Amino acid sequence: MPTARAAIASDVPPAAGTAGRDAEVPPEQRILLAAIAIFSEHGFDGATLRQITDRARVNLAAVNYYYRSKDELVRRVLERLMGPIQARLAALEACEAAAAPGFPTLEAVIEAMVRPTVTLSRDESGGRPLIRLLLQVRALPRPETARFFQERVDPIVERFVAAIGRARPELARADIFWRYNFALGALMQVLTDSDPSLLRLARQSGGLCDTGDDEAITGQLVAFIVAGFEGPPAGAR
Template sequence: MAGQSDEALTPPEGSTRAKIIAAALRVFATRGFEAATLKEITSASQTNVAAIHYHFGSKEVLIQEVLVSVANPINRLRLELLESVPEAARTLEHVVRALVIPPIRLSLDATGDARLLTRLLLQARALPSELTSTTIFAQYDATAQHFIRALMDVTPGLSRQDAYWRYAFAIGAMHYIVSESEAGHHRLQRISGGLCDTDDPDAIARQLVAFVVAGFQAATTAP
């Protein structure tokens, strides 16, 4: 849950709890939170419903745990990358890279279930419920505030209002471009005649960082 430590939320690899969370991530990302059934999750994890009730108590708690398991590695990597440079030496590009690079890397990872992370978050945002929204807010709001302050520190003259707007636009652009790598999408790759490879995390990172940096450096629009 949101108040627990990373260690408490990270079960030993190969444990029943870990198997259920990994299977639920795949099932929820594929079927959606509402349509997914416990039977599908137990089949994918090779466990039983009793194990889910023992470790989580209900499907709702399992959904919360899966969302937390998605948020933790992203936010941890973001903060580690941000803190890798002392505050006095940070640049706007460094802060933007810390914000967008970890989600891109994890979402476009060609191995394991990392590619499901963005799909799951997009589902939670497209079809919000009180449960998913509350869990996402609890995991991401504090990190957002941390980055808002960091972005203002490295962007002279940027008002708090503009910082919030531009942060939101940056996150929206990031979510859109990583969703392009989903099977059946690749619209940008198609309309560009292959010029833009939306399966290439390095190309996405390079273009997105440049775009977001330019957005934060843009002049403030008068009310």
Template sequence: MAAALRVFATRGFEAATLKEITLTSQTNVAAIHYHFGSKEVLIQEVLASVANPINSLRLELLNSVPEGPERTLVHVVRSLVAPPIQLSLDSTGDARLLTRLLLQARALPSEFTSTTIFAQYDATAQHFVRALMAATPGLSQQDAYWRYAFAIGAMHYIVSESDAGHHRLQRISGGVCDTSDPDAILSQLVAFVVAGFQASTPSPVEPNAQGHRVEPLHLL
């Protein structure tokens, strides 16, 4: 499992071979077929091994404050993003590789990997969208889903920034932004996402005479 996680994160689900995984784990292909039956089942088990602990921590943190006025938007957002960031920046853990896996799957999607990833995250996503709406009076369901997606995208990007060989933000900021500091990342990301959820609903985009959608003049 650990070897498969490393190989999938490095090579991608499609390009990775069972031979590479067995060489890394110093086992043989028969062991994979015996324990998992196929590469597809191995992918499912690997994703579950890293996604389930993160999602469990998210829900545990969210439920540490009961539903009601005491459950603030800051608490909900922090519950959503803190576990992935804190675990991903733990250099001794496998959670760092999860972001790499998800980015690989986004860049080179397939029906199987997409369905497998959805199975790990959809229920948790729905739970958090409801919590975000409850903590943001007046937020429509449409806006909640859009902003949830943007929050997840921002989180994945900043986690990937801390990966070895990246640190672009740290470089262009002259070291002012430390992308290896989980506390700094978390405080900035929570503030950013909370502000996004509290933002007003955007005005509708009107089509012009040629049928192209253009921003209303007052938004330019």
């Protein structure tokens, strides 16, 4: 049995437009990209290896050659989910660096949380499927993904909570945790909704809300979330 070489993480898009030259992207990566796309559309269970290999233009057996099994392929796809979350962390660190030696404003922190994810979700070939997958993982938690999030996402949550706490020292730490999760939910909700196959909000509002407009989404989200954080604590009314 020959040994399959390790995959090299890279974000080269599948070059949808340049259908002429194919040999650019190696099969191993084509499989991973196809898997992300198919998984995001049909779910991990609903997706078929034959669907994936058809899309990747490789033989069926290539999946078991490069990745050991479907489960292993799923695991490799899950690792890619860190991309959107790490982009969020990078944006936070950038805005903290920009504000040094002081601290970024609440609005800047929230924008660091929102904007990278919104931007990412515009990339139909790369980011958008990842966002869809993030939602699926949330909706159907597997034991493995729970551990995955705990280890790699929780520290980033803590970073944001700390940054918000510095911008609004009067807020109780518990309240910040609550509201950060609410903000995350609002963000994911509108990104789900802005999927071209859904567009519920745009339809509901009779076209008043343009979920295709990055600046509109970001602006609306930041305004809502900042106001939410600045409100009185839960017991105060």
